[in-house]
Amino acid sequence: MTDEPLLRVEDLTTTFETDAGRLVAVDGIDFSVEAGETVCLVGESGSGKTVATESITRLIKEPPGHIEGTVRFEGRDLADCAEPELREIRGADVAHVFQNPQDALNHCYTVGWQIAEAIRIHEDVGRSEARARAIELLGRVGIATPGARIDDYPHQFSGGEKQRVMIAMALSTNPDLLVADEPTTALDVTVQAQILRLLDELKTEYGMGVLFITHDLGVVSEIADRIVVLYAGKVMERGSAADVFERPSHPYTRQLLGCLPGIGPPSAGGIPGTLPDPTDPPEGCRFAPRCEHAVEACFEGGQPEAVERSPGHRVSCIHYHDGYDESVLGEPPTRLGLADPKAEEDTRTGGDADDG
């Protein structure tokens, strides 16, 4: 695509001042989201996914947080925007759905009030019109008898319904970018599938770009158009869903995929080792302490320069550099039962009972 993407993040670095020192949560990452596509940020918890997305519209509290880099959204650099300007973008153009719908809604207000609040902050509409739209949205996200539920409080909704309410609230002002931060992690498996399907439908209906955060590659395989694999605040690999699932190139991506049921030999209990200390990141490749293919050069300098394996498919691993032999990494894990990321969806989500 030649023209500017909906969102382009360049060299984004977010740090926090803590008692233990300066914590680098996100360290110079790049990614972009086009209108109408779903980009998945993938990584273990603590890899900086949430901080990265919350840095886009500066939801991060500053201080202790500090955000650097370029965030181009619809032709504007959000890094240069003053707070009042950002406030107009938040909700109206970039909407968020958070991980835990239990805590993301205020327990003291009805869901109708909370949806109407989002509408009335950005648009000059009366109470009754905002209410009518809130009812319509509740219906759209699959709440039965929305007119009767509009005055209910969050505690009167199930977990899945609350997440639907959150989605309705996010959609209320017709945003161009929806940031969904692990929106299904706190939910039952059947409800998860329903919410994923809903988000996918709405993406098409509203023509939104979706930035979807998850650690669950099963979810990624169902919804992603493009994938960004994060590890300890750095991008390890990114590319189209087909690139990453069919030709996973980074040792970390391969290990993540190896943990996915149905692919490769089951490596018991995920990837051995833990994320490096973000206040004191290791020299060289961030993944080196846990990488089975690490060589001496991996522990020196910075994160290896990303190598473009095919257009748009970039990998940050030294073995793809000139003078190294990528064959030492072995064969990527084979994909069993995940023939086509999108085709899987119907069998997985079809015929689920309604949540509630």
Add this chain to the structure above:
Amino acid sequence: MGLARYVVLRVVWAAVVSLVIVTATFVLMAAAPNPAIQEAATQAALEGGDPQQAVERERELRGLDEPLHVRYLDFLTSIYTLEWGWSDHRSQPVTEALVEGLYYTAQYSIPWTVLTVLIGPLVGVYSAANMYSWRDHAATAFAFFGYAIPNFFFGIVLLLLFGVWLDWIPVVYRTDVAVFSLENARQLALPVFVLVTGSIGAVMRVSRNESAEFRDATFMKTAKAKGVSPFRAYAYHVMRPTLVPLSTTLVSQLLAIFLGSSLLVEVVFGIPGLGRLTFEALVAQDTNLVLGATFVFTFVAVIGNLLEDIAFSVLDPRISYDDR
């Protein structure tokens, strides 16, 4: 709806509590020897009459010869019809004396309550929003000061400072000034200030700590992500949930100060309110008046607790009325 039913039940319960208190009072009074009868007997003996006869006459006069249940019903009727007897020491009906006292007590209690309710939560939430700033520390210091210093002592110090040395405010309380006048405002400023200082500390602390919790809640992030301004976020999303636990603190704090400290403050500032009236009735052994004042304080406490419970359930939508 559940809430209405709960409120009705709670009101009925408050009525039962007040009935229990009145009954307990009656039992105690009936069990204790009546000093008036002893006195009549002594009087008769001194005057050469028959003490036994005098006792009987006196008992008859006071209705003590009736069976217990009749006396109990009479007592109840008079209590609930506000016929609380004659105050010997004030030479006026007890209810009239109480209304007079209440009139002066209300003049400082209403401003003091309103100020506490308005300022306490605002300062507390502001403190939470600016936690560990110098303003927060100043507010905390003030809260602990008000908490720690005895009200009557603080009152005396202020009276000495502003009334005696600086001569800014009158030392002697005047009952002949109009309620809504500058003079009245001046003479009530110190007692109101003392009581606000005493009651606001706990209110500030609770609202600060509770709202600190809500300030960091995920729904605040949701609000920010929706484009809500920080002011609106605090005014609606933090203040509202804070009011739930705060309502309890507010009422109990106001009640504690009202029942505990207003007497001392009235004595210090010479206000002829309910507190001083009770105190003088006790000294003068004016049983009817002591009883009446006790009932007023008791009913204030019962109604305060009632309001506290109702406020709490109205404010917290998550409360299930069936479990209570």
